[in-house]
Amino acid sequence: MYRPHAWIVNIGNELLIGRIANTNAAVIARELTLMGVIVKRIVVVGDYLDDIATTVREAVGSADIVVTTGGLGPTDDDITMEAVAAAINTPLVLNKAALEMIEAFYRKRGLQLTRERLKMAYLPLGAEPIPNPVGAAPGAYINYSGSHIVVLPGVPSEMEAMLKIALNRLAHILPELCVAEEGITIEGIPESSLAPLLRRASKLCSDCYIKSHPKGHEVENPIIDVKVTASAPDCDTARSKALAVLDYLKKLIQGENSA
Known part of the structure; x- marks a missing residue:
């Protein structure tokens, strides 16, 4: 489209x-x-x-x-x-x-x-x-x-x-398209450590854009807002795509923390 x-x-x-x-x-x-x-x-x-x-x-x-x-x-x-x-x-x-x-x-x-x-x-x-x-x-x-x-x-x-x-x-x-944005806040992980996990999560959805927004100190107090923007013919599907990427990212983070 x-x-x-x-x-x-x-x-x-x-x-x-x-x-x-x-x-x-x-x-x-x-x-x-x-x-x-x-x-x-x-x-x-x-x-x-x-x-x-x-x-x-x-x-x-x-x-x-x-x-x-x-x-x-x-x-x-x-x-x-x-x-x-x-x-x-x-x-x-x-x-x-x-x-x-x-x-x-x-x-x-x-x-x-x-x-x-x-x-x-x-x-x-x-x-x-x-x-x-x-x-x-x-x-x-x-x-x-x-x-x-x-x-x-x-x-x-x-x-x-x-x-x-x-x-x-x-x-x-305008395209017959809905664009939805969902986000989470991640604390305690430096953005440089989060970057490879974002790369892996982004591969889950070709119609999604994932972006990190650091708010705290990179090492001493890392706080990062992660936003996922997804597009689809309807808003429910777009939102589901974005949430799926965030859920996958959470699992990746949990896997890293438990390793």
């Missing part, structure tokens, strides 16, 4: 200088993974039109799904829509549906439609606006040359609300 590949492009100088943590990347990556998509790359780009356009152009040429966040607001450095339009060689135009969304948002609050607010209604030609249930700026969905581009805001509350809408737009290309 083919699983779509995705790039996530997070835009904003505030990410590059460490002013805020890039939580959007983690949220999007997890949602896509659980829906059967393979996330191939996460890229952070500053608020520079050429850099954004170049990155989006490369992403479109490499992935089935491209999700961007950030740069949709009313200020001069909010240039993501313009950059996406440049990346796919299409003009930026006033989108009637996006304009209606923005007008309704500000009318409800007794505010006029200024030049800066109108700016948020300009989308790449052919884009479908994604409504923003939380804020003012709509996002965009673009089907371009076999790639599905989703443009979302950077404010986490807005992004998360709009991501759900965007994923519904992508439903027709």
Whole structure:
């Protein structure tokens, strides 16, 4: 079964200088993974039109799904829509549906439609606006040359609300697949000693991914979270696969301890 590949492009100088943590990347990556998509790359780009356009152009040429966040607001450095339009060689135009969304948002609050607010209604030609249930700026969905581009805001509350809408737009290309994750915490075994047991356990399931996450000291106080991600046509089977790998790992550990 083919699983779509995705790039996530997070835009904003505030990410590059460490002013805020890039939580959007983690949220999007997890949602896509659980829906059967393979996330191939996460890229952070500053608020520079050429850099954004170049990155989006490369992403479109490499992935089935491209999700961007950030740069949709009313200020001069909010240039993501313009950059996406440049990346796919299409003009930026006033989108009637996006304009209606923005007008309704500000009318409800007794505010006029200024030049800066109108700016948020300009989308790449052919884009479908994604409504923003939380804020003012709509996002965009673009089907371009076999790639599905989703443009979302950077404010986490807005992004998360709009991501759900965007994923519904992508439903027709998502695999009929469930991805389940199960985990255990192992104490008292250094990760270097656990590694060969993880290798053996991973061979139990070709559709599973097993990963260790050390939390304590390697020798003095080893604490390791082990996560197994499994995929299958239905969630019960996927979960059973993951649990079977963990059960086998536990038996391997018990065997090592009793040796």
